[in-house]
Amino acid sequence: MSAKSIEIRSGRVIDPASQFDEAASVFIADGKIVGIGQTPAGFKADQVIDAQGLVVAPGLVDLSARIAGNIDAELAAAVAGGVTTLACPPDVDPILDEPELAERLVRHAEDVSQVRVLPVGAMTQGLAGSMLAEMSLLRDAGCIAVSQGRGLPPDTRVLWRALQYAASCDVPVWLQPAEYHLSKEGIAHDSALASRLGLAAIPVAAETLAMQTVLALAKATGARVHFTQISSAEGVALLREARDAGLPVTGDVAAHALHLYEQDIGYFDPLTRFDPPLRGYGDREALRLGLAEGTIGAAVSAHTPLGLDVKRVPFAEAAPGATGIELLLPLTLAWGEALSLPLRRSLLPVTARAAEILGIEAGQIAVGQRADLCIFDPEATWTVQENDLRSAGKLTPFLGRTLQGRVITTLAGGQPVYQRS
């Protein structure tokens, strides 16, 4: 399935970065985009992809996808979801705390697929929260940032030192804001629902305290901080305040949190167990608006492929997370639809703005750019079923739901890497 020069003919080309949105053909040669609209001089297509009626968008950029276990299956899932660049958090098995592990992951992804996998290295050794990991070597091995995985280290002094050290070697720090002690035993949003169901709770204060702590330390150390999976209205407000004050902080939100909220737990559905937990309706609305206004820069899949065994247990014992990379596009489109946003704006948080947070050239359709493209049918509806998912993890609370928007073809580095049959 390889071709040197490709013409993607007559699609609706949307480049969220430039707000370009027109019917046009895209011309690709040697892995790069060489023309949009006008056929470049001397261009001869080895392959023509008919995109009439389809949207030609940049390949999606996903800031959080756990590529672990059956890596090939997860890469296949990525391209089936239109994702061509992804960041993998360190809390996978094995934990990404050694440069060799990060290198191996990058190399393997390159070998089996053109998907760019950007590991996020561990901030502390074994994510144990006591000894700093080799941040500089991890960066040299291809890590885009360092992170503590879920939550903050229990010892704030370690966090302070980690931010100091990261700043000194110019490594961004990605943190999921959850104060360790307030969140360690909780499984649900602290609310009337958790009280009714008898579920140990995590207060919103766990997130706000963590963000306030991190922001104070970021100011003091000069570390570049990105907050992953903000979950609450208070978290959005804090991020807005910090950004308005000129702090170089960014944030993202899990795509599932744009649609689900605590009531979706229903009668203890283990598939809705997430970390951070699904929060209240008002929180979900604030997350939606925060993403629309750009306070939150990116929507992420928070893809966590899990086997049946860790979900076929009572809610409190279920491993948090769900498969998501193949749902990132339709869930983002549904968010845009709910806010009546034009497509070019709906796609921003999973393309150009996500790439901006990564600090790499991606998420755009422009001449000279690497030809990472996601061609999708914006009208196609489909019902999420286990058998249709390519990820080894089949479990998501969206199973059985009908979503709109389906990836038809994905190109990574100018190569067609996925074609929906």
Add this chain to the structure above:
Amino acid sequence: MLDPQFDADGNLIHLLSTEGLSREQLTRLLDTGASFLGVSDRDVKKVPLLRGKSVFNIFFENSTRTRTTFEIAAKRLSADVINLNMSTSSTAKGETLLDTVDNLCAMHADMFVVRHESSGAPHLIVDHLRRTGRSDIHVINAGDGRHGHPTQGLLDMYTIRHYKGGFEGLKVALIGDILHSRVARSDIHALKTLGAESIRVVGPQTLIPTDIESLGVEVHRDLDSGLKDCDVVIALRLQRERMSGALLPSATEFHDRYGLTHERLKAAKPDAIVMHPGPMNRGVEIDSAVADSPRAVILPQVTFGIAMRMAVMSVLAGG
């Protein structure tokens, strides 16, 4: 989403919670329980309603008292009872909860009585039975985490109705560890549905769940205000591990603020009854002088518990 306790026609097929049960359903269960009370006084303490049926007591959390009352109830209905202590079973060797359920299904179980330390575990079993086409097996929640203990809730309602004649106009106080109490939740739902005038929860903020008012209760931090003019006082067990550390300073301080003594009970109505789901911590949540007084109906609660569990089993089995 349909309440998994009910079939498509609204019939109660599992008992997972007192929440969701209508006043008619609760009353029917209480009335059925009343009809079974006499069985225990007969020479032959058996009725044939569950003859030939197999009831499996699956207790993932130890509780001799609750397990025994379920066992007695099932035997008085003539069922075959199989007790499984899951702490020493294959589950302890790594078998999953649902594998255990599948195995018991293969042994032709008709009813599971489940106790589990995780809230929602019986719901998981019900969901699994539904998915695997075995909705004819009934599940009774015998206590799941902090969530529910519906048969305790029913026996508490029976006790209240027995001593107070009904629920209209009643003021009921639940005292102590509401946060971790499945009994409190079951009582609150049932009392609300049955029409109690006032349901109060009394305790320090560390033991009161967030927004518990949404369940229709009043929160009192002070015992005297919580007990004022109450008809029913339910003291809840305070577990030892919660008496120190961040939830409470000490058992002594808890007793000083919230312990039921005759002196403190003066705030309640003179004919108020005192209940406790057991086992009691004497001298902590309740003084012996109160626990052993004529106001305490703690032992009748146990007796009623057997009749109510018989009622639940027979109603679920279509009796």
